[in-house]
Amino acid sequence: MTSNVNYGLWYDFRNPAPWQENFESFYASRLGQIADAEALGFNSVWLTEHHFCEDGYTPSPLVIAAAIAARTRAMHIGTNLMLLPLHDPVRMAEDAATVSLLSGGRFDLGVGIGYRQLEFDQFGRQLSHRPSLVEEGIEILRRSWSGEPVNFSGKRFTVGDLRVLPAPVHTPKILLGGMAPPAIERAARVADGFLSTGGLGLDNYCEALVSQGKSLDDGNVILGCWAIIAEDPEAEAARIADHILYQTNAYIQWGAFGPPEQATLYDDVFSAIENGLYELWDADMAVTKLKTLVADYPMIRDIHFWAQFPGEPLESGNRRLQYIAEKVLPRLR
Template sequence: MADPTFGLWYDFRNPDPGRPFGSFYREVLDQIGWAEQQGVGSVWLTEHHFCDDGYSPSPFVLASAIGERTSSLRIGTNLIVSPLHDPVRLAEDAATLSLLTGGRFDLGVGQGYWEREFAAFGQQVRNRPSLLEEGVEIIRRAWAGDDSGFDGKRFRLPAGLTVTPAPEQRPQLLVGAMADVAIERAARIADGFLSTQNAHQQVYLDAVERQGGSVADARIYAGQWAVVAEDPEQVWARIGKHALYQLNQYIAWGAFGPPEQTPQFADPAQILEAGAYVLWDASTAVTELTALFRERPQVKDVHFWAQLPGESVDSGSERIEYLATKVAPEVRARLRSGA
């Protein structure tokens, strides 16, 4: 088994009105450069629009800046809401990022869910499956230099147009999903699965098998909803309010189902009771993650929120250092030894 990658997840949300976005961006970019030196192996960026807290609307721009600040870590999107975008532009931007970073960029997409975003970009939520699937097909053709054109239900592209420059190392095209039907689609069209909750991983592997793919060769990139710290309860007492803000915003947008049917969390304690976040010290994290990698060797990457919305970058850096020095090396050592 190859060593798994430990990474960071960023949304660049800044609900603090007293913290200018320019300095916040620079501080986070400094953090990412430092994190690579600590042994962090990946950074994942996510996307939303029209958010008061500045939830990143431009992951590709940030990915380019991160690529210039780093030399080895992989950069990916988890995820781009592809139905909001022209797939040719997605193909072009991803190819350019791959070239700029020496092949370190992977494009992760998903079908989205927030009605307000779709309306603002002139799309309809009910069309998102076909928008996603046709978009993925166009991106693949673009990277392959296929200029035969495309005539689909949602997109049309004349023949004779070649997307250039082509990536020298073709990015992985990953798809994220949470509903069973969307996971089935990901198993059919994607190079790998962006797992938002570990509970969905077996659903994906079962879908890969049904689709005639190789379960042994399947690839999962797993976002973790865990706070890893020497005293996680003490840290949670300080940052739980930020998790409350984060999760209730997602619920209000429809990430976990119709907002009117999905109750919001009343307080940080309820989040833990529901298992929406877990608290791990190093010993627990090593045990849990070693078991995950052994049970599902298809998991190639686990990534954790660098800091929660409104939390200071310094506070997030404390957990990053703890993860990189106390958890990741021990997990890798156990996996190598079989102990």
């Protein structure tokens, strides 16, 4: 049942105070972890994007994707997700095509609409323009990768009689994330797949496919899973509590889950887990939950887990990866 599903890792490359490492060694060690994870049996890796963050949250995921391609042989590489409205879609098309060529076609491009005012201000874009920026951006990406002249004119972008070369040999899938119903409908309508955060929106996505006259067999779900998987997951959560709280409170402060001025920050890790996206699983529960998820939603093609929480020591994340590789992955395949 689950043999056609990739199981992988999710990275934000955050390196916050008070745990901050030298960024050169930080990047080198994480690339080493990814190469080791491929040998352990993880078969995908996903990168996310933000800008102007004190902790260095990945500003350049496509650069890192190319570095991962050089360090791995078969691992699938993707973004979950890049902020398409902040980018020039032609430049994004060029960079993504280059990653696809460098990786032998192992790359897919996941994008979303973004939500941080700071980023939009700096890149000269308006939050209110996000829907048109995304839809026109996706159309330009597709035309750019065709090898034919783009010839696009819209509300936000105009691209003339230009060919964007080299074109990818294996065209990346364009995956679109979102949590609100209009964003999920857009993913079903214009993208090659849906990036689901924590399993949210799966039923909405299925309904949107059907309402557009598409088959559920046409669906494609890439699922970022927030489960913390360990032999004693409660003890694991308590041990890395500061890192979990840092992650969830940062997203709340940015407005990922609603207006930041209305949000309440967590000071207790188990409240954050109970009220947030996190789940605590041991191996048996992980196998049961993941098998059920894939049985209920056979369009799921990839499930990936946070490899490292912000500021967490590498050895700490490595222990969880080893546990998943030994106790979970073989039972899913």
